Amino acid sequence: MTITHAPEKTLRLLRFDRVQRAAHWANATLFFILMFTAIPLYFGSFFGIVLPRHLIEQIHLWTGLSLALPILVSLVGPWGTAMRQDVRRINFWTRDEIRWLRTFGTSRLEADKFNPGQKLNAIFIGASILVMLVTGSMLQWFRFFSVSLRSGATLVHDIFAWAIFIVVIGHIVMAVTHREALRSIFKGWVSESWAKRHSGRWLKEVRLDDVKLERTPKR
Amino acid sequence: MASESPEAEPDRPEKRINVGRRVFLGFTVLGALGVAFGNSAQNILGDVFGSGLAGLLPGGDRFRIYSITGRYPKISRKKYRLVVSGLVDRPTTLTMDDLEAMPKTSFTKDFQCVTGWRVTNVHWEGVKLSDILTHVGVQPSAVAVSFDSYDHADTESLTLDQARLSDVIVAYSMLGAPVTTEHGGPVRLYVAPMFGYKSLKWLSGIRVVDRVEPGFWEQNGYPTNGWLDGTTGPTNPDPGLT
Numbered sequence: 001m002t003i004t005h006a007p008e009k010t011l012r013l014l015r016f017d018r019v020q021r022a023a024h025w026a027n028a029t030l031f032f033i034l035m036f037t038a039i040p041l042y043f044g045s046f047f048g049i050v051l052p053r054h055l056i057e058q059i060h061l062w063t064g065l066s067l068a069l070p071i072l073v074s075l076v077g078p079w080g081t082a083m084r085q086d087v088r089r090i091n092f093w094t095r096d097e098i099r100w101l102r103t104f105g106t107s108r109l110e111a112d113k114f115n116p117g118q119k120l121n122a123i124f125i126g127a128s129i130l131v132m133l134v135t136g137s138m139l140q141w142f143r144f145f146s147v148s149l150r151s152g153a154t155l156v157h158d159i160f161a162w163a164i165f166i167v168v169i170g171h172i173v174m175a176v177t178h179r180e181a182l183r184s185i186f187k188g189w190v191s192e193s194w195a196k197r198h199s200g201r202w203l204k205e206v207r208l209d210d211v212k213l214e215r216t217p218k219r
Numbered sequence: 220m221a222s223e224s225p226e227a228e229p230d231r232p233e234k235r236i237n238v239g240r241r242v243f244l245g246f247t248v249l250g251a252l253g254v255a256f257g258n259s260a261q262n263i264l265g266d267v268f269g270s271g272l273a274g275l276l277p278g279g280d281r282f283r284i285y286s287i288t289g290r291y292p293k294i295s296r297k298k299y300r301l302v303v304s305g306l307v308d309r310p311t312t313l314t315m316d317d318l319e320a321m322p323k324t325s326f327t328k329d330f331q332c333v334t335g336w337r338v339t340n341v342h343w344e345g346v347k348l349s350d351i352l353t354h355v356g357v358q359p360s361a362v363a364v365s366f367d368s369y370d371h372a373d374t375e376s377l378t379l380d381q382a383r384l385s386d387v388i389v390a391y392s393m394l395g396a397p398v399t400t401e402h403g404g405p406v407r408l409y410v411a412p413m414f415g416y417k418s419l420k421w422l423s424g425i426r427v428v429d430r431v432e433p434g435f436w437e438q439n440g441y442p443t444n445g446w447l448d449g450t451t452g453p454t455n456p457d458p459g460l461t
Binding site for chain 2: 041091123127135148151152154
């Protein structure tokens with residue numbers, strides 16, 4: 001409500017709070033360890049170059065088992081308000097957003113805090129964490145499952161792994177080519193002018209709610 | 220402004236659809252279907268096209284190469300020796316030439332790992348283990364066969380009945396070529412009716428013994444009788460070794 005429009009870039013909007021930033025980087029670290037250790041486990045000929053296979057397996061296993069923790073911890077508890085809000089934003093789509101995705105981003109859209117592509121990325125990663133956790137556990141504790149199910153679990157774990165590699169690489173490419181959005185996962189904030197261009201609907205809601213707006217500190 | 224935009228009716232925001240839940244469930248169901256039916260789908264595709272669904276993934280229907288020690292022992296064909304010892308009438312050391320001079324057996328079978336991956340239609344060639352055992356003469360007190368590897372780490376075991384099955388071979392050819400080092404060459408064991416861990420690589424010794432000596436993987440929790448699901452055969456008589 002108390003936004004003053006002197007020079008436009010004087011306002012900062014909080015896009016990711018500390019908890020979200022911590023959760024993102026913890027999650028990213030776990031994903032990187034998993035992807036890095038997956039390569040020698042999948043392509044046998046790489047193995048033995050850096051670490052013995054047994055050790056790589058153990059790292060992959062324990063990292064995998066803790067994969068859901070950062071997101072779960074950031075969602076529960078009094079610190080998870082922003083995270084829970086964003087999950088709702090990611091889940092609920094307007095018809096315009098569905099159309100935007102169907103037309104591969106060519107239809108007109110006043111974007112939410114995240115555009116439909118970003119939302120889809122988040123949903124896919126969320127689902128793949130569950131799928132990889134379940135199929136990975138089946139491969140680790142295989143005795144409880146028939147060979148047919150183990151083979152199926154291997155197949156699904158492999159297919160999802162390929163999809164994750166593609167999606168994560170795409171995510172990184174988009175991140176490094178969009179510097180201001182990238183900055184917000186490090187420092188938390190975006191400028192008002194950025195929000196106007198990329199997240200119009202969010203900016204309006206933020207103004208209505210009069211949420212976290214702070215003045216750029218004078219240099 | 221689009222007619223659906225929130226400004227049109229500030230008190231009644233436009234309808235939101237829970238796409239997140241649908242897509243999340245969609246991926247999860249896809250994964251569950253893959254686990255449940257992926258194997259049969261692979262079998263059908265394998266019969267029709269000769270390669271499974273995993274073959275569509277780069278590297279998907281390839282062997283995942285395991286080694287206990289973290290390296291592959293390199294043994295030339297020339298220097299290769301297979302020492303057959305223990306409770307036998309004629310302890311023997313076989314060279315590559317000796318093995319290749321023995322009656323040859325070959326067949327095409329799947330390689331199934333206990334952890335779930337499988338390579339379909341692998342061609343194997345070698346000597347029946349039973350022929351080698353006949354060649355050296357097994358003594359009456361013998362009960363089982365133990366195997367040693369050039370990696371000095373892996374060991375395996377079979378009961379005599381298991382060892383005499385016609386699809387248990389000492390293989391020197393695999394996938395139509397000499398067994399490569401990473402696959403356990405120049406000579407490895409191939410126990411077709413059991414999981415891959417029974418097919419010891421870099422075979423260096425065959426010892427005929429008077430009791431089953433659980434091998435490396437069995438000591439690490441795998442069943443001593445590594446039958447593939449749905450396979451039946453002579454089982455280990457010792458109930459402690461299931």
